Amino acid sequence: MAAGSFFSGLGYLGEGFRLIREPGLRLFVIIPLVLNVLLFGLFFFFLAELFSAMIASAMGWLPDWAWLQSLEWLFWIFYGLVILLMLAYGFVIVANLIGSPFYGYLSELTEKHLTGQVVDTEGGWGQIARDIPRALWREIQKILYYLPRALGLLVLGLIPVVNLVAGLLWFLFNTWMMALQYVDYPADNHRVSFPDLKRRLGRHRLSALGFGLPVALAAMVPVLNLVVVPAAVCGATAYWVREGSQTPTS
Incomplete structure (x- = not known):
């Protein structure tokens, strides 16, 4: 069974950045983008306050030696990396949960544009409102799929020797999740169930991973992660x- 081309999958995010500049799509990019900026600011403020308190607590446990107290900057570097990773994946999950009705409609308009149909946004707000319950349930399904597997990988990371490959497995899983997360929007518009979507992407696993890889990397870059979602x-x-809609599920 064809697994798709990894290198063809790499090009879709770049095409996405070109598409968000199309006049008929911009409005439904700008609105969730504003929400993302506000969300990112809240995330950063909350995590910075949390880790500032954690650093103060950690420093309080150290002996009162001048050279140890001078190592506070190392704690900030370490926690800065933790903040970056938490912002990357936590931000994507929450941003998708909040913006899912907009993204479903943005996907529909993008498909019309790609297939040569008229991109008409009249009545779009009513459709977005009607789709909120279904879109939220779809996001919850993805979170329920993600959490137990992420927990399993976290446990693997605690096992000596096995933890040597846990980091690679974690990154591959997040790459797969990025593909699953975003291809779900057009699939949901066509009423393809979440289990069926997983089977479809499994049949094109290389191109799916090729698409998910740059998305996963971009999600870790501050500011860029604000626009990578749309x-x-x-x-x-x-x-x-081009690759998923005609794939049989049996």
């Missing part, structure tokens, strides 16, 4: 139109 939605829709 670009990934548009890129995933292009992926769906």
